Amino acid sequence: MLINHSGDIGPELNQQDNFVSNFLKNLKMKTPTMSELISVAKKQVINEQGLNNILRYLVEKKDAYFIDGNYLHVGLLEQHHNICVQRQRFYKTIIVKTPLDHQDRTVGVRWINNKGGYMQIDVDYSKAINRKYPMPIVIAIAKDQTGKYNPITLGWCMNTSHNPPMIAISIGLRRYSLEVIRHAKEFVLSFPSNSMAKEAFYYGTNSGIDMDKLAKCKINTQPARKVDCVILSDAVANFECKLESEHLTGDHVIFVGRIIASHMNQDEELERLYRLETGYKMGSVKKIL
Numbered sequence: 001m002l003i004n005h006s007g008d009i010g011p012e013l014n015q016q017d018n019f020v021s022n023f024l025k026n027l028k029m030k031t032p033t034m035s036e037l038i039s040v041a042k043k044q045v046i047n048e049q050g051l052n053n054i055l056r057y058l059v060e061k062k063d064a065y066f067i068d069g070n071y072l073h074v075g076l077l078e079q080h081h082n083i084c085v086q087r088q089r090f091y092k093t094i095i096v097k098t099p100l101d102h103q104d105r106t107v108g109v110r111w112i113n114n115k116g117g118y119m120q121i122d123v124d125y126s127k128a129i130n131r132k133y134p135m136p137i138v139i140a141i142a143k144d145q146t147g148k149y150n151p152i153t154l155g156w157c158m159n160t161s162h163n164p165p166m167i168a169i170s171i172g173l174r175r176y177s178l179e180v181i182r183h184a185k186e187f188v189l190s191f192p193s194n195s196m197a198k199e200a201f202y203y204g205t206n207s208g209i210d211m212d213k214l215a216k217c218k219i220n221t222q223p224a225r226k227v228d229c230v231i232l233s234d235a236v237a238n239f240e241c242k243l244e245s246e247h248l249t250g251d252h253v254i255f256v257g258r259i260i261a262s263h264m265n266q267d268e269e270l271e272r273l274y275r276l277e278t279g280y281k282m283g284s285v286k287k288i289l
């Protein structure tokens with residue numbers, strides 16, 4: 001245990017404490033990710049548990065701030081603050097919630113511009129990208145080699161051309177649908193309505209590699225007109241596409257489809273289905289107009 005009741009630490013731990021504190025100090029206003037901290041601490045033979053204790057101790061001593069899961073050295077913030085105030089560019093506010101116990105202390109720092117608005121801060125990609133929700137979702141369907149129609153739920157979809165009408169979807173390299181669409185060379189893109197959340201979740205969390213998703217989780221379908229596939233009757237709209245091209249982008253493949261037939265639901269009040277947040281919570285988004 002690093003910290004005793006009086007908050008004292010032994011001499012050997014003091015050294016580790018100084019090391020972590022100095023490391024934070026030299027980061028020039030960048031809050032390190034936990035994995036960066038862990039790998040630096042490892043070099044000093046400080047294990048993860050030890051590192052957590054040290055960081056908590058630094059926060060306790062007011063040597064570091066704990067901000068949304070990140071640690072920032074207090075000295076850096078003060079330094080930066082003075083420069084910012086001198087230049088009259090922006091300043092900080094620190095929100096301290098009263099600690100309930102040792103673990104429950106929260107110190108938040110907000111960077112504010114000279115108009116009083118929040119500024120952008122550097123964060124990991126994985127954190128910022130979570131702010132893009134809500135995101136409309138689509139269901140792509142294609143016929144596999146055994147003759148079954150395989151639906152896959154997708155968030156990554158965009159129009160790429162009006163004339164001719166083209167649309168692109170991005171499919172992970174490990175999805176069964178990747179080989180299905182390559183094999184079929186055509187697919188249907190269905191824009192589900194908000195009553196289809198259960199099915200969209202099912203098609204997005206089960207693979208058709210060893211099952212018939214449409215048979216397991218039934219949905220109203222009707223034959224497509226120009227491609228060998230089905231369209232989803234309760235969707236807002238359906239588009240029949242011929243595979244035009246594919247492009248490898250990192251761990252996904254973008255399929256571009258040329259739309260050769262379009263369908264829409266006769267109920268024009270139907271609302272689209274959205275993925276509402278980072279998990280798989282789905283529903284509709286309120287109309288603001």
Ligand SMILES: Cc1cc2nc3c(=O)[nH]c(=O)nc-3n(C[C@H](O)[C@H](O)[C@H](O)COP(=O)(O)O)c2cc1C
Nearest residue numbers: 153154155156171172175176177204205206207208
């Ligand atoms: C809301 C939601 C959005 C998704 N978006 C995508 C996507 O854009 N691209 C992708 O490859 N997988 C996406 N997935 C994951 C696939 O739908 C999932 O891996 C599916 O089980 C693959 O099915 P398959 O193996 O039959 O192709 C999404 C899943 C959900 C629930």
